Amino acid sequence: MDAIEKELDRLTSRANLSKSIKDIDRCLQMLVAARSTIEADPSATASTLQSLEPRLKAGFHDATENLKDLHGGIGKYGKALDKKFKHTTNENEFDALATQQPLINRAIAMHLLREGNFDIAETFAKETGHGHTVPSTLEAEFKEMFYIQESLRQRQLGPAIEWAAKRREQLEARASDLEFQLHRLQYLVFLFGGGVDGPKKAIEYSKTWFRPFQAKYLSEISQLAGCLLWRERMTSSPYADSIEKESSWQEIVDSFTSEFCALLRLSAESPLYVATTAGAIALPTFNKMATIMKAKKTEWTSQNELPVEVPLPDKFKYHSIFVCPVSKEQTTDSNPPMMIPCGHVLAKDTVQKLSRGASSRYKCPYCPADSLPKEAREIYL
Ligand SMILES: [Zn+2]
Structure with a gap:
C-alpha cells in the first residue's frame, strides 16, 4: 500500500496546488497595479509595461512548474493503483x-x-x-417520502399523520405504533407549544384522534391526559422536553422512514450503502486473511462461512449466528440449528452423525436424555 499512500499524500497535501494559486494571485495583483498606474499617468505606459513583463513571466513560470509536479503525482497515483490491484484485470x-x-x-x-x-x-x-x-412508481413513492420527511424536520406532523391514517391496516399488521406516536407528538405540541389555548387544543385533539387507539394504548393515553393537570406546575417535564429536543424529531423521522420502506418491502437503509460500508470495514481483515493463507499455503473451503470475525458495528448485525457446540461449525441454511427434546441445540449434521440412522435413538452429548432424530425441531435465530 506504501506507493499508493505516498502518492495520495502528495496529492492531498495540496501544497503545490495552493502555491500555484498564490502565484496566479500575485500575477493578477501585478496586472491590477499596472492598470491603475497607467490610468493615473498615461505617459508612464511604456515604462510600466516594460517592467511588468519579466515579473509576470516569472510568476507564470513558477505557477506552471508547481502544477507539473501535481500532474506527475496524479499520473503516478494511477500507475500505483494499477500495479497494486493488477489481479483485478483478470x-x-x-x-x-x-x-x-x-x-x-x-x-x-x-x-x-x-x-x-x-x-x-x-x-x-x-x-x-x-x-x-427500477419500477417507475418508486420514484413517486420516494418523492412522497422525502416530502414527508422534510415536513417532519420542519416539525409539521400533518402530512405524516395523513399518510399513516391511510395505511392504518397495513401498519397495524406490522404491529407498528407509528400512527399513535405521531398523534401523541401532535398532542404534546398543542399542549406545551400551543400557548394559553394549548390545553384546550390538546383536549380537542385527543377527543378526535385518540379514540381508535384507546384499547391498545390506554395506559399511555392516561399518562398523556395526566399531563394536562400538571402542565402549569411543571418547570421541566420529559414530555415538554421531548417536543423541543432535536433527537425526538429525528426519532420520528427514522421511525417513519423505516415504516415507509417496510411497506414498499425495502429495508430502511440503502442496501448499497450497507454493502459498501461493511465491505470497506471488512477489506483490511480479508486482505490480511489472504496474505496469511497465501504464506501458509492453506485454503478455506467451507461455503457461507468465514474463518475470521469481521468487526461490524451493531446496526449492521441482522441476525444471530449459532455455532454447534459439538462440531464447532457455524450453522447454515443447509445445516440449520436443531433443538432436541431435552432442550439442547445442535447442528443438523451433528444430530445425523450422532444418531447413525433415522430410527435409532441417540444420547444427547450434554445431558442423559435420549431421543430420535425425527424429534429434533429446526429453530430460527
Ligand atoms: Zn440434552
Whole structure:
C-alpha cells in the first residue's frame, strides 16, 4: 500500500496546488497595479509595461512548474493503483463483473432514488440504459417520502399523520405504533407549544384522534391526559422536553422512514450503502486473511462461512449466528440449528452423525436424555 499512500499524500497535501494559486494571485495583483498606474499617468505606459513583463513571466513560470509536479503525482497515483490491484484485470473476473453489471446499476439507481438525488438517478438511468429495471412508481413513492420527511424536520406532523391514517391496516399488521406516536407528538405540541389555548387544543385533539387507539394504548393515553393537570406546575417535564429536543424529531423521522420502506418491502437503509460500508470495514481483515493463507499455503473451503470475525458495528448485525457446540461449525441454511427434546441445540449434521440412522435413538452429548432424530425441531435465530 506504501506507493499508493505516498502518492495520495502528495496529492492531498495540496501544497503545490495552493502555491500555484498564490502565484496566479500575485500575477493578477501585478496586472491590477499596472492598470491603475497607467490610468493615473498615461505617459508612464511604456515604462510600466516594460517592467511588468519579466515579473509576470516569472510568476507564470513558477505557477506552471508547481502544477507539473501535481500532474506527475496524479499520473503516478494511477500507475500505483494499477500495479497494486493488477489481479483485478483478470479476464474472468471482468466477465463475471460484466454479467452482474445490470444488477449493480440497478442498485446504484435505487440508492440514488433513496437518497433523494432524483435528477442524478434520471441521468444515470439514461446513460447506463439500466434505469428501467427500477419500477417507475418508486420514484413517486420516494418523492412522497422525502416530502414527508422534510415536513417532519420542519416539525409539521400533518402530512405524516395523513399518510399513516391511510395505511392504518397495513401498519397495524406490522404491529407498528407509528400512527399513535405521531398523534401523541401532535398532542404534546398543542399542549406545551400551543400557548394559553394549548390545553384546550390538546383536549380537542385527543377527543378526535385518540379514540381508535384507546384499547391498545390506554395506559399511555392516561399518562398523556395526566399531563394536562400538571402542565402549569411543571418547570421541566420529559414530555415538554421531548417536543423541543432535536433527537425526538429525528426519532420520528427514522421511525417513519423505516415504516415507509417496510411497506414498499425495502429495508430502511440503502442496501448499497450497507454493502459498501461493511465491505470497506471488512477489506483490511480479508486482505490480511489472504496474505496469511497465501504464506501458509492453506485454503478455506467451507461455503457461507468465514474463518475470521469481521468487526461490524451493531446496526449492521441482522441476525444471530449459532455455532454447534459439538462440531464447532457455524450453522447454515443447509445445516440449520436443531433443538432436541431435552432442550439442547445442535447442528443438523451433528444430530445425523450422532444418531447413525433415522430410527435409532441417540444420547444427547450434554445431558442423559435420549431421543430420535425425527424429534429434533429446526429453530430460527
Ligand atoms: Zn440434552
